[in-house]
Amino acid sequence: MKKLLKNYISTFDGLSKEVWWLSLITLINRAGTMVIPFLSLYLTEDLGFTLSNVGTIMTAFGLGSVIGSWLGGKLTDKIGYYKIMVFSLFISGFMFIGLQYLKTIYTLSLGIFALMVVADMFRPAMFVALSAYSKPENKTRSVTLIRLAINLGFSAGPAVGGLIIVSLGYGGLFWVDGITCIAATLLLIKVLNPKKTRVQDEIKVDNPYSAYKDKPFIIFLFALFLFGFIFLQYFSTMPLYYRERHLLSELEIGLLLGANGFFIFLLEMPLIKYLENTRFAKTSLILFGAFLTAISFLILNFSNWSGILIFAMFLMTLGEMIAFPFANAFALQQAKKGNQGEYMALYSIAFSFAHIFGHKSGMELVEGVGYDNTWYIMTVLGGLCMLLLYILNQFIKRKKLVR
Template sequence: MLQTAFSRYINNFKGFSREIWILTLITFINRAGTMVLPFLSKYLKEDLHFSYGEVGWVMVAFGFGSMLGSWLGGKLSDKIGFYKVMVFSLFSSGVFFFILQYITSFWGLCLGMFAIMTLADMFRPAMFVSLGAYAKPENRTRSLTLVRLAVNLGFAAGPALGGLIIMGIGYKGLFWIDGTSCIVSILIFALLVKEKKKVSHHDPHATILEAASVFKDKIFWLFLFVSFVTAMIFFQLFTTLPLYHSEKFGLTEFQTGLLMTLNGLLIFALEMPIVSYFERKMVQKLKIILWGTLLMAVSFYCLLINVWAGILIISMIIISIGEIFAFPFSNSFAMSRAPKGHEGRYMALYTMSFSLAHILSSKMGMEIIARFGYQINWFVMGTFGILATFCCIWIQKLVRLENR
């Protein structure tokens, strides 16, 4: 019986093209090296002695850079192709990580984080477009899930290792590893994957009409709001939660890293089988996103129980399952709304909703904590999750009307 379950699990990973596997490998290397992000708020607060407000503003600069990068990445992917954008983005952000460790002033770091995220997040929409080019149409959702698995497996290894590096050689080591992982991963990609140009047969007038349709797609804009809210509450994991672990429960960087690792391992073990199961059963994407959003909200209400450190593990398990339900199917729903040949434009807006979430998540979370404390922040984030759940119900009704 165990052998059957194992072969069934392995079968979920069959049928992908060579290019998709290489994309997955470089994503893993890049993510395993991304150790600065989970500890950024702690680095700014404890190493550079910034106030909560200043930490919030650096995170805002981070988010604005991410938004600009996502927009540029989508636009340039349509103009010069996803391949060139991916290579430029990872190589230049790798070099910039080496420089960033020497910037320690408040305004310097605001500008530095803005610049590095503009470069780094050009990669995301370009990578989504590359999945469209390299994946077989029937494998598109599973290809997205495979790349997300690489992100989460890398993220499972990264924070725990990052915690040990901080305790051993300090925060500076993280910048060196982060920069090196960006450069190594994109060199592997450039050497092993050939550029594949997407051939377009549209006339210019049709392109203009399709581009305008993105802004007229009401269902897609409502869906972007849901994506924004789920991302906003999820990003608390990297901004306010590491500080809460330390200030309320006295957890070390390594223990915080282990909690992040739990998230990554749960995603690695469960996401592909769950996605494959829902796809086999042909469950509506929006229904799965709704349950994911509700679970994320519940995970923050759990944190209101602040007398027992074990609640951090329970909350992490619930938010991880919520993430498994919400994020892969959000990716897939965004791609399915796009007119053929214009997925890049839709995916740029989708990734921008995550970037905007980064801006508001950190600033709002830090401000609420500074004025009212952690408990109010968890309540506000949970309530936002409930609001997004009701939006999902509304979108379901609109989709039913559209399909009549």
């Protein structure tokens, strides 16, 4: 056991102090994201909206995310990642608190749109900061550490969120999310002042290559969109499935969603360190992650036993653990050719588009064709994602862009 613990700790060797601080800031911020997985339940059960209404509001969520990511990338290239991260975290904290006071479909749609514009300016700025503070050889593991922080917070968040709903109602979730954003801002200002911290990989490109002309990157973005589309069902339509088909309580749903973060906390860093030392290309590993995620939907139709939910969650989590770190690393690698903010903005936007279409489409599919057929459709979309990644892999091999 002692040797196992020592080997686990050794997977973190070589990461910079700044990356650790950035991870802690992310952990504090994400500990309050318990609002997000319960948003569909809040809108349907507390406010009485239809599934179609929920889909509309979640579309506003995605549109705000797209504009915020694009704006964050542009401003990061112009004024730097630090100012954008501070602004985004601090202002979004107050906006999260205010969101609970919006009760109509129009005010909620507008409020969530504005919130996501501000909140998602943080994402491209954070990726550029992560790249700057990481040595080139440590970037995949640095990304993994950030994801570890996100999922450690997300592991506790839904479980605690279920308890807060039972005792204080949904309003308490908005307060917690807002306060943690503000707390994360204060820590960021204290420990990551760019004048006092050490940049380890400052990349300056004299003649930057446009991300919009990078064909492998564009193929990758379409694949990422499809992966995000199916992945996000676990945080919009899936909680409703747990409630309606398997009659789980909010606390049980929170614990099941929290298991996702717990699995990642235990397994992701050792898994990524192992996979980094294999001969597999990043794109091949992303493809395998997409396969596991697609299968996690398919098996839900094989049994009515509630235990299948845990197995499906584990498969999805394993797919996520493999796909996302190597997708991040691939994007950062491609970004070395141009303006990093532009590349990482497009990377974030691909996932934001998944928010726009994924939540609304998922809700409409469930309402129109039922849960079983929806899971079959998600499996097919996962197959299309895998096909694009295979094409990307072959394109890269032919062009010899990546070893």
